[in-house]
Amino acid sequence: MPIAAIGSCISMYHWLLERFPDNLDSGVCSKDVPCEFVWFELFGFVTLPFMALTGFLAIIVFNTLPSPTE
16 A cells, blocks of 8 residues: 555656646756656546556555455
């Protein structure tokens, strides 16, 4: 659970940096290595950081659900 929570925070930061590059000044983005470059996009909003965030949140949700044997 802690690893999934840390991963979801990093994925959320990366997704926000990709979507709103001017609002988040990371200090590591440059003209040679742009942070807002989208490698692929499905349905207009699904990118790699978004898929990672969805996966981490699914791990958190499924780990907090009660087991069926209770």
